[in-house]
Amino acid sequence: MVAALEIRNLHVSVEDKPILRGVNLTIKQGEVHALMGPNGSGKSTLAHALMGHPAYHVTAGQVIFDGEDLLEMEADERSRAGLFLAFQYPVSIPGVTLANFLRQTINARMKAKDPESKGISIPQYTRLLKSKMDYLGMDHSFAGRYLNEGFSGGEKKRAEILQMATLEPKLAILDETDSGLDIDALRIVAEGVNRLSGPNLGALVITHYQRILNYIKPEFVHVMFEGQIVEHGGPELALHLEEQGYDWIREKYSAAE
Numbered sequence: 001m002v003a004a005l006e007i008r009n010l011h012v013s014v015e016d017k018p019i020l021r022g023v024n025l026t027i028k029q030g031e032v033h034a035l036m037g038p039n040g041s042g043k044s045t046l047a048h049a050l051m052g053h054p055a056y057h058v059t060a061g062q063v064i065f066d067g068e069d070l071l072e073m074e075a076d077e078r079s080r081a082g083l084f085l086a087f088q089y090p091v092s093i094p095g096v097t098l099a100n101f102l103r104q105t106i107n108a109r110m111k112a113k114d115p116e117s118k119g120i121s122i123p124q125y126t127r128l129l130k131s132k133m134d135y136l137g138m139d140h141s142f143a144g145r146y147l148n149e150g151f152s153g154g155e156k157k158r159a160e161i162l163q164m165a166t167l168e169p170k171l172a173i174l175d176e177t178d179s180g181l182d183i184d185a186l187r188i189v190a191e192g193v194n195r196l197s198g199p200n201l202g203a204l205v206i207t208h209y210q211r212i213l214n215y216i217k218p219e220f221v222h223v224m225f226e227g228q229i230v231e232h233g234g235p236e237l238a239l240h241l242e243e244q245g246y247d248w249i250r251e252k253y254s255a256a257e
Contacts, residue, residue: 003029003066003082003170005050005202010061012042012049019045021227022061029170030199034213034238035206037224038246043206044088046224047175051085052078066170080109082170086160088179092148098159099129099143102166109167132165136192154185161192171202178212190215210242225253 005027012020019042027033037043049056050063052075063070065081073081093101107119120128133140138158148156157177164172174193178186193216197203205216213221213235221238223231225246230253231237241249 003202004064005070005083005171005204006062006064007046007050008062008064010046010049010063011059012045013057013059014045014055018059019056019227020049023224023227023229025222025229027171027202027204029202031220032197032203032205032216032218033220033222034216034218035204035222035224035229036208036210036238036241038249039208041224042227043208043224044175045227047085047173047204047206050078050173051075051083076108076112079167079169080112084164084167084169084172086157086164086172086174086177088176090148090156090160092146092151094146094149096147097144098147098162101147102129102143102163105163105167129166132162136162136165136195138162152185153180154182154188157181157185157189158192161189161196165192165196169201171204172196173204173206175206176208177205178207178209186212187215210238213238223249225249 007023007025010020010023011018023046035043035046045056049058050070052073058071065078065083068081070078070081070083103120103125106125110117110119129143130140133143145151148159151159160177177189181189190212193203205212205218207213218235218238221233221235222229223237223241230249
């Protein structure tokens with residue numbers, strides 16, 4: 001059965017300030033969607049609210065994921081259910097290697113499923129991690145570095161792609177993954193996303209610019225403005241935004257209000 005994320009009339013506030021004002025969106029496992037919009041339109045708020053960040057308060061609406069009420073779950077439960085968020089600005093964790101971080105994540109999931117579980121064995125985990133890194137074309141030494149400590153922008157995003165490959169979510173939300181990347185780093189990260197995308201993984205690519213969509217090809221493109229999704233289309237909508245900018249969106253929907 002194909003998992004789906006169904007967002008229905010979602011309203012979200014931050015510090016009592018309304019940000020999202022009735023978002024409706026459905027994403028199915030295996031589909032690639034792009035969410036675009038001017039700065040401050042609510043794109044990252046949607047990502048954080050979906051993952052259960054405590055600063056983002058849902059004041060109305062529903063979110064159903066794989067048939068379950070997502071809003072009733074804690075953040076770790078949402079992750080275990082198959083939702084993944086690649087952060088715009090991943091944090092550094094000195095003293096914790098990327099390999100150890102991923103192993104502990106897998107063990108925590110196994111423990112949550114079976115309290116008696118002893119976790120994944122080191123040989124089994126080593127084979128798993130090496131196979132994922134080989135699939136993504138990554139040097140094995142990368143896993144021995146402290147998580148995001150001293151990483152370039154591109155390395156931080158590649159580390160997130162490795163996490164996504166290892167955890168195998170049903171739906172990945174990529175929050176401005178292109179932020180701060182040069183063209184070479186952007187291409188490498190996009191290749192990783194493309195390798196992982198397929199029937200078992202859906203993706204919501206949140207971006208301000210069209211350039212990442214030259215490498216990650218969405219089937220559906222949505223435009224957010226002032227906390228609502230106001231336009232839907234295919235890849236041609238992203239190209240139109242690249243050519244015309246967001247002024248026509250502001251004029252059309254500011255006037256509508």
